[in-house]
Amino acid sequence: MAQTRPTQRRRFLGLGRSREEVMQRREKREKPEQPCIYFPQAPQPGEWRRSVGLVFTATPPEITEEVRVSVPAIDLNLQRGLTKNLYVVGRLQTQFIQNSLNLGLRYAMPLSEKWFVSAGYDINGWMGVLKIRDVFDAQAYGVSNYPNVSVGYRLTRTLQLMARTEAIFDFYYHSQVGSLSVDYHRPQLSGVAFAFALEQPFYKKQHVTLGIRAAYSRFNWQFWSLYETFDRPLFYPQLFFGFIL
Amino acid sequence: MKLYPIWLISLAWLLVVGCRQIYEAPVPYTGPDIPGAGKFTTSIRQSMEGVYSVTDGSDRFGDQMVVKWTYLREGNDTTYYLSMFAGTDATYFSLAGQPQVDSLALAGYWRKLSNTETGLAEFAVQMKHNGQLQNYAGRLATGDTLVISGLYNDDKAKPTRRLTLTYNRPLNPEPFAILAHRSGGRTSDLLPSSENSVEIIKLASRLGATGIEIDVRYTKDGVPILYHDNNLNLRLIQKNGLNGPIEDYTYKQLTNLVRLINGEKIPTLEEALEAVVVNTPLSFVWLDTKYIGPMAPIQAIQRKYRERAAQLGRNVQIVIGIPSTEALASYEALADKTNTPILSELDTAITRTTLNSPIWAPRWTLGPQIDEVRAMQKEGRTVFVWTLDEPQFIREFINESRFDGILSNYSTLVAYHHYTKQ
Numbered sequence: 001m002a003q004t005r006p007t008q009r010r011r012f013l014g015l016g017r018s019r020e021e022v023m024q025r026r027e028k029r030e031k032p033e034q035p036c037i038y039f040p041q042a043p044q045p046g047e048w049r050r051s052v053g054l055v056f057t058a059t060p061p062e063i064t065e066e067v068r069v070s071v072p073a074i075d076l077n078l079q080r081g082l083t084k085n086l087y088v089v090g091r092l093q094t095q096f097i098q099n100s101l102n103l104g105l106r107y108a109m110p111l112s113e114k115w116f117v118s119a120g121y122d123i124n125g126w127m128g129v130l131k132i133r134d135v136f137d138a139q140a141y142g143v144s145n146y147p148n149v150s151v152g153y154r155l156t157r158t159l160q161l162m163a164r165t166e167a168i169f170d171f172y173y174h175s176q177v178g179s180l181s182v183d184y185h186r187p188q189l190s191g192v193a194f195a196f197a198l199e200q201p202f203y204k205k206q207h208v209t210l211g212i213r214a215a216y217s218r219f220n221w222q223f224w225s226l227y228e229t230f231d232r233p234l235f236y237p238q239l240f241f242g243f244i245l
Numbered sequence: 246m247k248l249y250p251i252w253l254i255s256l257a258w259l260l261v262v263g264c265r266q267i268y269e270a271p272v273p274y275t276g277p278d279i280p281g282a283g284k285f286t287t288s289i290r291q292s293m294e295g296v297y298s299v300t301d302g303s304d305r306f307g308d309q310m311v312v313k314w315t316y317l318r319e320g321n322d323t324t325y326y327l328s329m330f331a332g333t334d335a336t337y338f339s340l341a342g343q344p345q346v347d348s349l350a351l352a353g354y355w356r357k358l359s360n361t362e363t364g365l366a367e368f369a370v371q372m373k374h375n376g377q378l379q380n381y382a383g384r385l386a387t388g389d390t391l392v393i394s395g396l397y398n399d400d401k402a403k404p405t406r407r408l409t410l411t412y413n414r415p416l417n418p419e420p421f422a423i424l425a426h427r428s429g430g431r432t433s434d435l436l437p438s439s440e441n442s443v444e445i446i447k448l449a450s451r452l453g454a455t456g457i458e459i460d461v462r463y464t465k466d467g468v469p470i471l472y473h474d475n476n477l478n479l480r481l482i483q484k485n486g487l488n489g490p491i492e493d494y495t496y497k498q499l500t501n502l503v504r505l506i507n508g509e510k511i512p513t514l515e516e517a518l519e520a521v522v523v524n525t526p527l528s529f530v531w532l533d534t535k536y537i538g539p540m541a542p543i544q545a546i547q548r549k550y551r552e553r554a555a556q557l558g559r560n561v562q563i564v565i566g567i568p569s570t571e572a573l574a575s576y577e578a579l580a581d582k583t584n585t586p587i588l589s590e591l592d593t594a595i596t597r598t599t600l601n602s603p604i605w606a607p608r609w610t611l612g613p614q615i616d617e618v619r620a621m622q623k624e625g626r627t628v629f630v631w632t633l634d635e636p637q638f639i640r641e642f643i644n645e646s647r648f649d650g651i652l653s654n655y656s657t658l659v660a661y662h663h664y665t666k667q
Contacts, residue, residue: 062433066474134592136610175635178612180645182637216266225610229634229655230433231334231359232268 035207035244038162038197040118040150042108043081051077051209053242055093060234063226071095071222075242085109089122098128100221102146116152121145122166126221140175140224144168144190164195168217175224191217191233199244206243213238270361270435273401274354276341280322283344289383290314290325293370293391295415296665299331302397302408306331310410311664312393315450318524327351328451329410330661334359335636337657338366339451348380355397358434358655359636365404368395373411416664421643422529422650423659425454426632427473428517430654432481432506439481439505441471443512446520449527453660456529456562457521458631458652461514461543462536468496469514469543473535481506492536514543518550522561530563531588531606531652540565540575544585551584564588564604573599588629593617602626606652609633613646622647633659 037051056070078090091102104122111117127141150164168191173184197211216233228234282290297310311330316323329338340353349370356363372381373390381391391412396404429445429452430436436452438444441460449457460473470491474480477487477494483504491499499511512520514532521527532543547563554561567573568590576587589595589602596605605621606629607614618628631652633639642651643662651659 061480065431065433065480066476066478130610134611135608137612138610175638177610177638178614180613180638180641182635182641184637227610227635227638229335229359229636231357232361233266235266 034158034160034199034201036160036199037077037079037209037242037244038150038164038195038211039154039160039199040106040108040116040152040162041110042083042085042087042106042118043079045081045083047081049077049079049244051075051242051244053077053209053240055238055240057220057222058237059223060236062230062234063223063228070239073100073222075240077242089120091122095222097130098126098222098224100124100126104146104148106150108150114154116154118150118152120148120150122148124221126224128221128224130225136225138175138177138225140173142173142219142221142224143171144219144221145171146193159198159200162195162197162199162211164193164197166193166195166215167191168193168215170219173219175227188218190219191215193217197240202243209240209242209244211240213240268361268435270356270363272354272356272437273363273365274339274352278324278326278341279344280319280324281342281344282323282325283342284349285314285325285342286383289349289370289381292383292385293327293393295391296413297329297391297393297410298413300409300411301394302406305397305406306336306408307333309413309665311416311453311661312410313416313453313660313664315526317447317450326353326451328453328660329355330453330657330664332658332661332665333357334362335655335658337452340366340368351393351395358430358436358657361435362399364397364399365401366395366397366408367404368393368408414667417666419663419666420649421663422456422627422629423454423656423663424456424458424529424531424629424631424650424652425449425452425656426458426652426654428457428459428471429454430656434654437507439507439509441473441512441517442505442507442509443516443520444507444509446517446527447524449656450525452656454527454656456527456531456650458531458533458566459514459517460533460535462491463538463542464491464496464499465493466495466497467542469536469546470496470499471512471514471517477503483508514546515550518546518563519553522550522554522557522559528559528561529650530561531566532564533566534568534572534575537571538575540572540579544579547586548584562586566590566606567600567602576600590631593621596621596626597624604629606631609638609642609651613642613648615647618647622649 043049053075055073055075058070073093073095076092081087086107089104093100102122102124104120106118106120108118124144129139130136146166148166152162154160170190171187193215195213199209202208215236220236294313313328316325327340335358338355340351343350352367355366370381371378371392373392393410397408398404427440429449432440459471462472472491564586566588587602588604589600590606596602604627609630621628627649629650630648633651634654639658640662653659
């Protein structure tokens with residue numbers, strides 16, 4: 001016992017390691033051990049990351065009343081490292097007749113070997129077109145912004161967890177039915193969202209993301225055609241799943 | 246793949262889904278509303294109706310308001326209510342005269358339908374004569390202006406914030422049907438009464454409505470009742486352990502065991518029409534066909550209450566909605582279609598040729614359809630649009646389209662935009 005104590009103390013303080021060992025540990029901390037999309041760690045400069053999956057959004061009862069459905073959308077993510085800490089993110093969610101595109105920048109940095117953090121700003125544009133005989137002759141588009149902060153925790157070498165908080169700012173909304181159209185230019189804080197995701201190996205070399213997002217907002221682009229008019233945040237729970245390619 | 250993270254996510258999902266916030270907007274005003282007009286004689290009431298400019302309080306309620314009287318009859322008593330409609334957040338004021346006060350005094354509450362804001366309000370009616378405010382006694386000389394001045398506050402707080410309205414111009418006199426969806430508004434609009442209840446029918450004209458749409462279904466024993474959804478559910482009724490289709494329950498079971506979300510009984514169609522004809526100034530009822538089955542019992546009730554309205558000297562249109570091909574088949578199966586006004590939600594060809602319906606009601610999401618609307622009106626048909634709640638589109642439809650009326654959950658906003666139209 002008496003012999004091991006000094007060694008443990010030196011290791012704790014980061015002393016007693018060779019330069020190579022220190023460099024290896026730093027590289028390990030900065031370079032992802034496994035592919036990730038949501039985990040707040042920047043790709044290497046010039047490196048691409050991509051994922052494909054589905055996101056399911058449950059309809060709020062205030063809007064769809066007794067009809068409760070979980071609406072699926074195809075979810076594509078694309079990211080590219082710009083510098084050691086800075087990367088650009090893109091996300092396309094599509095239901096073909098309505099689509100949402102996010103473009104943003106993230107700055108990520110490790111706090112320790114296990115803890116990571118990032119801050120980002122995403123700009124979101126969405127649009128939808130509905131032309132159904134005797135029911136709809138409508139289209140709409142809009143712009144929202146999502147400033148966000150994420151915290152990541154690497155639980156094991158293969159399992160990493162992420163928690164994210166987003167503010168949702170609505171900037172612009174345009175809607176048209178037949179020949180009539182309306183515009184809302186007023187920027188407003190529409191709500192907030194909290195997401196929690198895990199990323200881990202799935203099969204052979206495949207990795208997956210599985211997560212939930214709870215948004216409390218005055219508007220949700222997926223439900224533009226229901227013309228919700230409540231000036232109070234409604235709850236939109238989402239479940240997302242993706243394969244990291 | 247390790248499975249415990251899946252359990253972690255599932256648990257988090259359950260926690261998240263269980264964290265839905267419940268909104269409420271209880272009316273802070275406890276009345277009582279005393280029957281009778283008090284000092285608000287017919288001529289005073291008529292002179293007060295109009296579009297007013299808002300000076301104090303415009304930051305909260307916009308720069309103009311519509312002021313309009315309505316009434317509620319209960320037996321031999323008539324209570325008069327003053328409604329005020331603002332263009333922001335579908336706001337309405339419901340005020341009643343205060344006969345115990347020795348002036349033209351009003352008290353009541355206000356509510357913003359698009360959110361949960363509400364509060365108490367009290368006003369006095371005065372006139373500005375030679376630049377001086379004086380009590381109004383019912384006579385206005387040239388140059389005199391009516392001023393409704395008072396106080397309001399939030400929730401149950403004593404009114405202390407100023408709200409002043411100055412008469413600007415008369416209401417737009419053009420005929421226009423302001424139709425309240427589900428007899429006043431959805432349960433999710435947090436109105437003081439539940440949708441499709443007798444109580445909200447009695448409130449509808451205070452919300453600006455000139456007519457209502459109600460949802461008709463049959464009980465297991467064939468009694469036509471008002472209920473919107475397919476099933477008994479906690480969106481519409483208080484918790485009682487019952488669920489499933491409403492058609493699985495007898496009228497007696499529903500009466501004894503089920504209460505709507507604000508405590509009311511599920512009304513029969515007859516009780517609803519009795520309230521419209523006897524208690525309210527409403528002049529139009531749209532019976533939305535939510536049932537699958539014979540139309541003859543509904544037709545019999547429709548005829549009975551059209552006759553009852555005529556006996557009371559009231560002009561009340563009661564029409565059966567035809568929203569689907571199933572309802573069309575039920576209508577076509579009627580042995581005798583005379584004296585059975587209908588409203589068609591189907592396309593123009595069916596409306597014209599198959600049904601020859603005097604009323605056509607397309608969805609608002611098809612736009613103003615100006616050519617089709619004009620053509621139908623040229624043939625002597627009335628055209629309504631449903632169910633339009635989006636505030637800016639309500640304004641656009643009233644100003645830019647040619648419909649004869651709008652069905653909305655925000656009849657307050659339709660009233661505001663219609664009566665202020667110049």
